[in-house]
Amino acid sequence: MAFSKEIRVIQLIDSLEPGGAERMAVTIANRLAEEVAFSGLVVTRLEGGLKNTINKKVGYAFVNKMKAIDFSALFRLRTFIKTNKVNTVHAHGSSYFFAVLLKLTMPSVQIFWHDHFGNRVKSQEGYFLLRFFSVFFSCVFTVNEALKDWAQKKLWVKNVEFLSNFTSDSEVEIPVTILNGTPNKRIVFLANLHHPKNHILALKSFLASKIANEGWTLHLIGKDKLDDYSEDLKDFIKQNNLKEAVFIYGSCNDVKSILNQAKVGILVSSYEGFPVTLLEYGMAGLTVISSNVGYCSTIIQNEVTGYLIASDNEAQLQSALIKIANESHKNDGLAKNLNTFVKANYAPEKVIQKIIDAYQKNL
Incomplete structure (x- = not known):
């Protein structure tokens, strides 16, 4: 088993527009910066306001993915991974697709998929691509027990864990908004x-x-x-x-x-x-x-x-x-x-x- 100092990990997220999954990706990256050898955050499609809340100790990259399979963006991600000797990719939501493309070119990288989608259990979609790609996951994190049960039954991955969300006071923000009213x-x-x-x-x-x-x-x-x-x-x-x-x-x-x-x-x-x-x-x-x-x-x-x-x-x-x-x-x-x-x-x-x-x- 490796020690935490050997962990070199990135959080992979599609955008930094404020949202639950996006805030969790930033919060995890910030907290891990104090605990592991390298903590990074890579955004694939769109930057946003949450960029200002990223800890200075967190390695950051925006790969500007323009389409589902974007080789230029994948090359930029590979370069960031190699430069920082990353061995673990923590992919949030739909970014799992890009993470798997990366693994096909860098098999040694471990992928952890974090499922934040609360309605997946009731959805009528077949999720064929997700099921197929789950073969490449080392572990799946889910945000509630229902999603955990779904993943254990539907995905081709042995390790599935419920991972509680959390909030942190460590992020720095600049007060700007003044609410109307009493x-x-x-x-x-x-x-x-x-x-x-x-x-x-x-x-x-x-x-x-x-x-x-x-x-x-x-x-x-x-x-x-x-x-x-x-x-x-x-x-x-x-x-x-x-x-x-x-x-x-x-x-x-x-x-x-x-x-x-x-x-x-x-x-x-x-x-x-x-x-x-x-x-x-x-x-x-x-x-x-x-x-x-x-x-x-x-x-x-x-x-x-x-x-x-x-x-x-x-x-x-x-x-x-x-x-x-x-x-x-x-x-x-x-x-x-x-x-x-x-x-x-x-x-x-x-x-x-x-x-x-x-x-x-x-x-």
């Missing part, structure tokens, strides 16, 4: 504006709850693709005269600063894997409302660490919003319970050690 009546929804985040459910429930009349405001933080999904949200806001109560900020990099300005955090997705957002809400001391999907119910216990609602249930979300607005004495208790739970169960040290142990078994 400080103790701000509700934050941290999620890119696209399916399956279900922003329209949040808007409908917020309107029906009528808590805007009491000064409560809703703040949507996440990438705005300016597409039909986004336009539907903006049309709803306009048609229902919510411009003074609902605000869209787009992609923001100063997440911790934003959450520190809020009182409540919501996440009402139709499906999830293991949302880092809930951990970030907990670390920030927010009162949380979450839909009961993916791993969410493990973090949010109804009326213990927050409010847990059924997926796509407007009435339950409306009720939870009204409770938060009218039972302020209860909010602080729920927020404190969640903060304590997150700190006790999702410390980065344990997760990082599990990752290192898995790497070592294959060196």
Whole structure:
């Protein structure tokens, strides 16, 4: 077995636009920089705001992949791998495809695939390519137990491990965003504006709850693709005269600063894997409302660490919003319970050690 000082690893990710998988890739790379001989981060397709959160000790490269099979980008990746003597590639999400292409040219490289896609279990897709390529994986990390069970049954790989997401205070950010509204009546929804985040459910429930009349405001933080999904949200806001109560900020990099300005955090997705957002809400001391999907119910216990609602249930979300607005004495208790739970169960040290142990078994 190799020692951790022999581990020379990169996190491979398609983009650095703010998102759960992207934030985890950066966070893991940053934490490993203190633990292994070399920790790098390679972005294949698109850079983004998260680039500014990468630790200076992390080796970084952008290979600018323009198509599925891009030999120029693959050559740039090979050069980075050789220069830094990398022996392990930790591929996140769909970047597994590029990682396997690399392994076909450099067989000694070990590939660890990290599956963040919460709806894979229910999807009707056959995933033929993923199954075929899984032959080249040394190990699969999954963000919840359902995905672990799926991978063990469907993929051609022996080692599959559930790997808890975690949050870290080590990333440095520059506070920029200033939220509108009254400080103790701000509700934050941290999620890119696209399916399956279900922003329209949040808007409908917020309107029906009528808590805007009491000064409560809703703040949507996440990438705005300016597409039909986004336009539907903006049309709803306009048609229902919510411009003074609902605000869209787009992609923001100063997440911790934003959450520190809020009182409540919501996440009402139709499906999830293991949302880092809930951990970030907990670390920030927010009162949380979450839909009961993916791993969410493990973090949010109804009326213990927050409010847990059924997926796509407007009435339950409306009720939870009204409770938060009218039972302020209860909010602080729920927020404190969640903060304590997150700190006790999702410390980065344990997760990082599990990752290192898995790497070592294959060196």
